[in-house]
Amino acid sequence: MAQEAQTRDYPDYWEADVVLRDGGTAHLRPIVPEDGPALQAFHMGQSESSIYLRFFTFKAKLSARELERFTNVDYHSRVAFVITIAGDIIGIGRYDRLDDPDEAEVAFNIADSHQGRGLGSILLEHLAAAARENGIRRFSAEVLPENRKMVTVFNDAGYEVRRHFDDGVVMLEFNIDPTERSRAVMESREHRAEARSVASLLAPSSVAVIGASREYGSIGYALLEHIVEGGFTGPVYAINPQALELGGMISYGTIGEVPEPVQLAIIAVPYDQVLKVAQECADAGVKGLIVATAGFADTGQEGLARQRELVRNARANGMRVVGPASLGIINTDPAVTLNASMAPHLPRRGRLGLFSQSAAIGVMLYAAATRRGLGLSSTLSAGNRADVSGNDVMQYWEDDPATGAVGLYLESFGNPRKFSRIARRLSRSKPVIVAKSDLMGLQLPPGHHVRTTQAPGGALDAMMRQSGVVRVDTYEQLMDVAQIVVSQPLPAGPGVAVLSNSLALGKVIADAAATHQLQAVHLATSLGLDAARSEALDLLRGKLREALALQEVHSAFVTLLPVNGLDNEEIAQVLRACGEEAGKPVIAAFTGVLDPQAVAEGLLAVGAADEGAARQPAVPTFSSPGSGIEALAAVVRYTEWLGRDQGEVVEPSGLERDRAADMIDALLEGVAGDQLVQTTTEQAGELLGCYGISVLPSAAFSTADEAVVAADRLGWPVALKAMDDRLRQRLDLGGVRLNIVDADSLRRNIEHMRQVLRPFGDIGLELQSMAASGQSCTIRAIEDPLLGPVVSFGLSGDAVNLLGDWSHRIPPLTSVDVADLIRSPRAAPKLFGYQGLPAVDVAALEDLVNRVALMKDDHPEIALLEFNPVLVSPQGLTVLSADLRLGNYAQRTDSARRAMRD
Secondary structure, eight states: OTGGGSSSOOOOGGGGEEEOSOOOEEEEEEEGGGGGGHHHHHHHOOHHHHHHHHHSSSSOOOOOOHHHHHHHHOOSSSSEEEOOOOOOTEEEEEEEEETTTTEEEEEEEEEGGGGTSHHHHHHHHHHHHHHHHHTTOOEEEEEEETOOHHHHHHHHHTTOOOEEEEETTEEEEESSSSOOOHHHHHHHHHHHHHHHHHHHHHOOEEEEETTTTTSSSSSSHHHHHHHHHHTTOEEEEEETTTOEEEETTTEEESSGSSSHHHHHHHHOOOOOHHHHHHHHHHTTOOOOOOOOOOOGGGGHHHHHHHHHHHHHHHHHHTTTOSSSOEEEEEEEOOTTTTTSSSSSSSOEEEEEEEEOOOOOOOOHHHHHHHHHOOEEEEEOOOOOOOOOOHHHHHHHHHOOTTTEEEEEEESOOOOHHHHEEEEEEETTTTTTEEOOOBBBBBBBOOOOOOOOOOTTTTTTHHHHHHHOOOEESHHHHHHHHHHHTTOOOOOSSSSSEESSSOHHHHHHHHHHHHHOEEEEEEEEEOTTTTSOOHHHHHHHHHHHHHTTTSSTEEEEEEEEEEOOOOOOOHHHHHHHHHHHHSSEEEEEEETTTTGGGGGGTTOOOOOOSSTTTTBBBOOESSSSHHHHHHHHHHHHHHHHHSSSSSOOOOOOOOOOHHHHHHHHHHHHTTTTOOOOOOHHHHHHHHHHHHHTOOOOOOOESSHHHHHHHHHHHOSEEEEESSTTTTTTTOOOGGGGGEOOOOOHHHHHHHHHHHHHHHGGOOEEEEEOOOOOOOOEEEEEEEEEEETTTEEEEEEEEHHTEEEEEEOOOEESSSHHHHHHHHOOOOTGGGGOOOGGOOOOOOOOHHHHHHHHHHHHHHOOTTTEEEEEEEEEEETTTEOOOOOEEEEEOOOSSOSSSSSOOO
16 A cells, blocks of 8 residues: 555645635645554544544544555545644545546544534645546545534535435535536635634734834834723733843743743744744744744845745644734724824724835825825724735625725735736725736846736736726826715716816816826816805805706816815815715815815714724825826726626637547646647647637648649638748748649749748748638737636737837636627728728628637637638638647736635
């Protein structure tokens, strides 16, 4: 049996840290022969009932033969996973292939003390992924009728479970290929677990500051002071072996000396002590760590190794980690009031959630929110983002009723596919505003060690637009948009009324609105503000009410020069009242005021029942009207996305997914590393046929006689083409000759074409039967290290080659995504009857793009798939050329099994 386990190398890429149902963490890995003693201890710690339900009989101990069989597997036909915390096995799941090679029997055993934490569903996901990788398509299980928990695991997994009774046992059987329902179940479980994980960090029952200090100006001093002065509602403990008293409280030498359980530990000790302190926290049962200390991945490879060890040990002991180099966390909920950060004061409670990575960016975000009087619900600075990420926090904010909008400043991406999936769901209920630089994904900031992208420029931004994210460039723009969405209703459309006490200024703003795709449908510049104070306010109120009452007006933008005798706060109060009365957003720009945000500082939204209730400035105010218009336009685009039908993933006919997978496996046999396999024309044609895609046959030749034979086979008339990417579509360079109708003409064209192309080198030639004329398009799909599958579309020729006129989307693609992809290039109007020409068959083009997206999403092994050109006519399309390359892909960042980012 020991030799059986060596028939396949240990699959270390199956290992994963996982988040459990209650927010705790554990480590999942394949079983190894050395697990025998731990498995025996696990078994002997089980109750008689649990042992009986697993083995249909009671056995106090596993025999030596059973231990050997259970721990020696081949990782192919026999696979077992264990889930551990602090090295102890708390759950085990396995499958054994049956006589039918497509089917395997599956079984689980969960420790009594850890039942109800979702271990069974996690094991099932990972076993199913491993089984699919090994060619297994079905699972079966024998379960006693009284083992309702295990039956529930199978029934609730989203698979179509068939069951029947046989000799007192429930026989279950189900296909394990992912279904829409099984994916939804997995994502729902992942969402709940990760949301609870972050909730336990932001709302801990108790907090300890390790490295607390009485030295003014030190991080430990500031953190302890801010937590205490912020009014945290739970117990706070100071940990410092060199002090007996800190901040008026007893100081403990180590976390283990604290007499009560500690849920959250904030570590502010020198970097060389962090790993030791983190282990002490694990031994004391701490559930979460905030590491304020720097000196990890931001210092190079040695620091990166320390950081990985910190996270690995923390997760293995059930702890999440914020940081290292974290600015901290804030929660303004009156039931918590936690300021475990370097911010000097707990901010006003509000509806905006903020996430940042580096501490410096976090400081700027906090300052920008404070200047605008924006209240916050919670903030988290991830620092090096070694564990807790923006994806985790978005999961929490989706369920948090105190958060109405989300702002993230991202310097790098760890799992963009997961980000896209979460953001698309979150954006349906709350605006998601993301600030990122144009270089994000291409370069990594200090301390960030994740994959970088090789995708074409614009793919990352396209993914965000696809997900409904409001993408901005700077933290100030983030706050510009945030102050609108947290205090105003969303505009129902692009129609904006511009009101100003300056005709010139009003016209400038109307023009600016048009450049941002807003419609200035109403312009009022005679506001009468030079009248007496009360009359002036009444006139302004009347003009604004009149504008907001217009059906075509969806928002109002009021931009004013300073008015003698009128207080800007009084003006803002009028704007607030009119906006609330009409139920439409009103934005103000007090041009010439140095700090217009102060205008609204005292005018908080009505409706606060108590001092702890969330409140926001009454009117979003800007010193620069241009910034206000730009922010309003971003909110309008978000509203338009929100109101669109998002479509659904369309499953076309004629798909043979299993056959395609078998073909790819055969073609990649023995391929490793970065090696790519260039498929032949025949191989590519057969593989594409599995997805209902056909390529017009072509034939290369050496002699004119061979060309004539090939033309007879393909069918006259034919096209003669150069087999060179530089010349393939270049009629002007002599790389293509069309409508050759007979053998004599073909021979003459071959001779003349070779003479013309001689300056370019020894260029091979090929023949292809003529296709219906049409618009030439290019479709490209790649597997990117960061983004995963990327599908690109453009109109062939100079549009894509010189001007980069591509559009990009990240699969899976809905019907709306496919339509947007085709319509997004600037040259796309040529597809829809440009200059009186007939429109092409867009439905056929959409069907082809959809099949390409499905194929690429199903098979990350496809390193490149390019159709160039695709001729689209009014009656259909023809794929003239296909370039298909396969590779040994890196594991995608978002798979069909729950796993924390490595």
